[in-house]
Amino acid sequence: MKDLSxxxxxxxxxxxxxxxxxxxxxxxxxxxxxGVIARGLGRSYGDxxxxxxxxIDATGLNRMQSFDPKTGILAVEAGVPxxxxxxxxLPQGYFPCAVPGTRFVTVGGMIASDxxxxxxxxxxTFGDHVAWLKLAMPDGRVMRCSxxxxxxxxxxxxxxxxxxxxxxxxxxxxxxxxxxxxxxxxHVAANLGEAVRLLSQTANATYTVAWIDVLARGASLGRSxxxxxxxxxADELPWGDVRFPPSTNGRxxxxxxxxxxxxxxxxxxxxxxxxxxxxxxxxxQTTTVPWDSYFFPLDGIAHWNRIYGRRGFVxxxxxxxxxxxxxxxxxxLERISSHGAGSFLAVLKRLAPGSxxxxxxxxxxxxxxxxxxxxxxxxLLAEIDALVVAAGGRLYLAKDxxxxxxxxxxxxxxxxxxxxxxxxxxxxxxxxSKLSERLGL
Amino acid sequence: xxxxxxxxxxxxxxxxxxxxxxxxxxxxxxxxxxxxxTLAARDTEGAERNADDIRTRTGAHQVAVQHLDxxxxxxxxxxxxxxxxxxxxxxxxxxxxxxxxxxQEDADHATTVLRTNFEGPALFLEMAAARFAARGHGxxxxxxxxxxxxGRASNYVYGAAKAGFTAYLSGLRNRLGKTNVHVATVxxxxxxxxxxxxxxLIGPLxxxxxxxxxxxxxxxxxxxxxxxxxxxxxxxxxxIRAIPEALFKKLSL
Numbered sequence: 272m273k274d275l276s277x278x279x280x281x282x283x284x285x286x287x288x289x290x291x292x293x294x295x296x297x298x299x300x301x302x303x304x305x306g307v308i309a310r311g312l313g314r315s316y317g318d319x320x321x322x323x324x325x326x327i328d329a330t331g332l333n334r335m336q337s338f339d340p341k342t343g344i345l346a347v348e349a350g351v352p353x354x355x356x357x358x359x360x361l362p363q364g365y366f367p368c369a370v371p372g373t374r375f376v377t378v379g380g381m382i383a384s385d386x387x388x389x390x391x392x393x394x395x396t397f398g399d400h401v402a403w404l405k406l407a408m409p410d411g412r413v414m415r416c417s418x419x420x421x422x423x424x425x426x427x428x429x430x431x432x433x434x435x436x437x438x439x440x441x442x443x444x445x446x447x448x449x450x451x452x453x454x455x456x457x458h459v460a461a462n463l464g465e466a467v468r469l470l471s472q473t474a475n476a477t478y479t480v481a482w483i484d485v486l487a488r489g490a491s492l493g494r495s496x497x498x499x500x501x502x503x504x505a506d507e508l509p510w511g512d513v514r515f516p517p518s519t520n521g522r523x524x525x526x527x528x529x530x531x532x533x534x535x536x537x538x539x540x541x542x543x544x545x546x547x548x549x550x551x552x553x554x555x556q557t558t559t560v561p562w563d564s565y566f567f568p569l570d571g572i573a574h575w576n577r578i579y580g581r582r583g584f585v586x587x588x589x590x591x592x593x594x595x596x597x598x599x600x601x602x603x604l605e606r607i608s609s610h611g612a613g614s615f616l617a618v619l620k621r622l623a624p625g626s627x628x629x630x631x632x633x634x635x636x637x638x639x640x641x642x643x644x645x646x647x648x649x650x651l652l653a654e655i656d657a658l659v660v661a662a663g664g665r666l667y668l669a670k671d672x673x674x675x676x677x678x679x680x681x682x683x684x685x686x687x688x689x690x691x692x693x694x695x696x697x698x699x700x701x702x703x704s705k706l707s708e709r710l711g712l
Numbered sequence: 713x714x715x716x717x718x719x720x721x722x723x724x725x726x727x728x729x730x731x732x733x734x735x736x737x738x739x740x741x742x743x744x745x746x747x748x749x750t751l752a753a754r755d756t757e758g759a760e761r762n763a764d765d766i767r768t769r770t771g772a773h774q775v776a777v778q779h780l781d782x783x784x785x786x787x788x789x790x791x792x793x794x795x796x797x798x799x800x801x802x803x804x805x806x807x808x809x810x811x812x813x814x815x816q817e818d819a820d821h822a823t824t825v826l827r828t829n830f831e832g833p834a835l836f837l838e839m840a841a842a843r844f845a846a847r848g849h850g851x852x853x854x855x856x857x858x859x860x861x862x863g864r865a866s867n868y869v870y871g872a873a874k875a876g877f878t879a880y881l882s883g884l885r886n887r888l889g890k891t892n893v894h895v896a897t898v899x900x901x902x903x904x905x906x907x908x909x910x911x912x913l914i915g916p917l918x919x920x921x922x923x924x925x926x927x928x929x930x931x932x933x934x935x936x937x938x939x940x941x942x943x944x945x946x947x948x949x950x951x952i953r954a955i956p957e958a959l960f961k962k963l964s965l
Contacts, residue, residue: 292906293761331906334761335768345768359769 280583298407311377317672318705349379365445384669385430389478398429430627463493496550524573536611588639591664596636729805731758733905737925752780782832829873
């Protein structure tokens, strides 16, 4: 029995974990084990990568297969980490078309969660750049799926949380970049209205995201720093800078669980205040920052999840359709702020629709926040979830640990088609995670 | 490492045990430094999987796969003579932990463990050494084990085979000591590989396959005779060897 908790370390669950060292054994495990799900690097926050009965450790599927510089298509086994891809291809001038907030995720995990990055409003999710994938099915077949072959299965697997089968390998596009640097411009928003307006104004930027102070109240509610970014060209680099800087972060670590009282309303408020003031000093300025600190700031601190202590935390990420976005986000912020135990680096971002059957993104605003877990939190989250789905929004399954089957069903209009497809391929009851059990899938 | 000489073709490496995690890491490290690499393995499909990975990660084109069964000793000569060119370096990482309890009861299993860890690797490197000596230079790296430093109840069939391999490498090194052919014995200690996936390894004594590969590649510029990948192992095994037999036989280490 292994501890299989997600990155948020709530809920704490364990179960049998078997390692697949090649695609053949991974396919066999998928076809023979009951209640099974594949797990990559365990960076989904809640219970998505914990099998109902069995879990396949897919990190042994870590071979790259081929790269075609003409098309930019990289073929890899599903357990290859994003970090390896960047380390290998950035020095050659290639970068993934979409990256999430950590590079310690696998390709299989990125497809199953259909992850998005700061450029989703323009370039879509990771799944939008997948040319094909090979899927091991519960009936023992291995199917090649693409937008043209087995297209329904392809669409259901992108964002399908591993519930259509085990992703064995995939081919996806990398884009060309001139450097490994990002030109970042900081804008300051004194309140939520300004933040939303600034996110719209910066929507032509390749990357745009707002860091939002969730503990600010009253007239400052929703005060934010909007960080806009573009890949720097070679001639925009300061003289003497290397074009493709190697990763520098990863030297710091949280050595053990921090005591639970460390993060309280006062300390987090003080941190957010400092962060906001420091950012505000850079208002309107453009700085050139290396790729790792721009895309993956928290990767610089190993085991950062320990800062929340043994009780763990939940990351809550919702998306709300444009029309009601601002008022619902305000409603959430007011509730979190009065609850007190707020979060570092809450994120507000504009999203465009996703393409997978169960993809999270839709046209609107997404808000992501980390909150230390306590039983008291549950009714608050239930109240927030109800607000979100009443406005036509939904919750991100890769982050989710607490939502109810009702809010899930309300948020995902393609759920019936997904269920039907699972029935047709014999996945119902066979491909099963703690998340799918909790949500009644 | 001297890498590709400006006037000559790239240097070449032969990895015996091309599907092992250490073999993969060694091949990848050399390929990234411009070497031509051949992976020899019984499971050529598994070796091709590693070759594709190495090509994609390093951009190297000269990565080849050859079939070799380490238990088929009569195939060694035709194998070596059939290579495009005699490699500059041969690294043998073949190993099989086996099941100690089963080996105690099943002579066939014990024989396979002994032959895979000792007979095959020793005889293969013997033949490579003869060719290296005739040519006048070369590096031979045998990956042995700290398990061969003293027999223990938990794995003495494997340990005895590795002890034999260690002694063989030592003799070979002595025989070629005055030539330009160097023989190195590498004892990795615990390494995070599929062989040890089910064991609880002691963190500070455990290396990644890439660390083993780096130590082996370092032999190209700084030859060394017996290498403990993590230096702490030299001390640990010194202590374990120093325990009097009368006491040692009652311990469970």
